[in-house]
Amino acid sequence: MAVIWLPGLPDEENQMRYLPEIFANNRQWAETIQRERPGYLPGLDAPQSPRILWIGCSDSRVPANEICGLQPGEMFKHRNIANLVRPDDPNCLAVIQFAVHTLKVRHIVVCGHYRCGGVHAAMDAAGAGALDGWLSPVRALGEREAPTLSRLEDSDDRWNRLCELNVIEQVRQLAALPVISKAWDEGRQLSLHGWMYEFHTGLLHDLATSTSGPGEPLPA
Numbered sequence: 001m002a003v004i005w006l007p008g009l010p011d012e013e014n015q016m017r018y019l020p021e022i023f024a025n026n027r028q029w030a031e032t033i034q035r036e037r038p039g040y041l042p043g044l045d046a047p048q049s050p051r052i053l054w055i056g057c058s059d060s061r062v063p064a065n066e067i068c069g070l071q072p073g074e075m076f077k078h079r080n081i082a083n084l085v086r087p088d089d090p091n092c093l094a095v096i097q098f099a100v101h102t103l104k105v106r107h108i109v110v111c112g113h114y115r116c117g118g119v120h121a122a123m124d125a126a127g128a129g130a131l132d133g134w135l136s137p138v139r140a141l142g143e144r145e146a147p148t149l150s151r152l153e154d155s156d157d158r159w160n161r162l163c164e165l166n167v168i169e170q171v172r173q174l175a176a177l178p179v180i181s182k183a184w185d186e187g188r189q190l191s192l193h194g195w196m197y198e199f200h201t202g203l204l205h206d207l208a209t210s211t212s213g214p215g216e217p218l219p220a
């Protein structure tokens, strides 16, 4: 059994320290899959070949695989606050390079979500922490788009529109990366997409920002 449980400690203390309920859930999950799809988990020992790279927000309310109906092995993922593609972020660039040139994914989805806390924070005055630095491109985008956003009367509408504009901007950033141009130059089939996820309906929306090559214009 993979659960740590110190007999000398009160149950509550054990639960607080070692999260045994997570291990119980995990055992149940693994047993269910083994029962319903025998051979599936052992099959994942083979090299992965996902078709899609997902770049999404870290938000706990956006469970990427579940909302897409995909199983382990079917989607490679990179997540950060506000689903940013920053050319100065070695973590994101390494994920994209590996996904595109090693795994040879066919699609990259930048998926934002409405009511994104990261986007909201970027609409406030900048502070001095790491999060503020991370969100600086969203803050700059909000300032650039201020004339359009200010036409929306409702502050939630402005927030949600900036969430959408942020995704469109990230698809643009993605399309401009040398690692992507290289794949297109090699004649590889690789499409970029901008999607939004809505909590209260559980539905994904395509922002129609898809592009499959350098010649295809992205919407303004």
Ligand code: CO
Residues within 6 Å of the ligand: 057, 058, 059, 081, 082, 083, 113, 115, 116, 117, 118, 119
């Ligand atoms: Co978010």
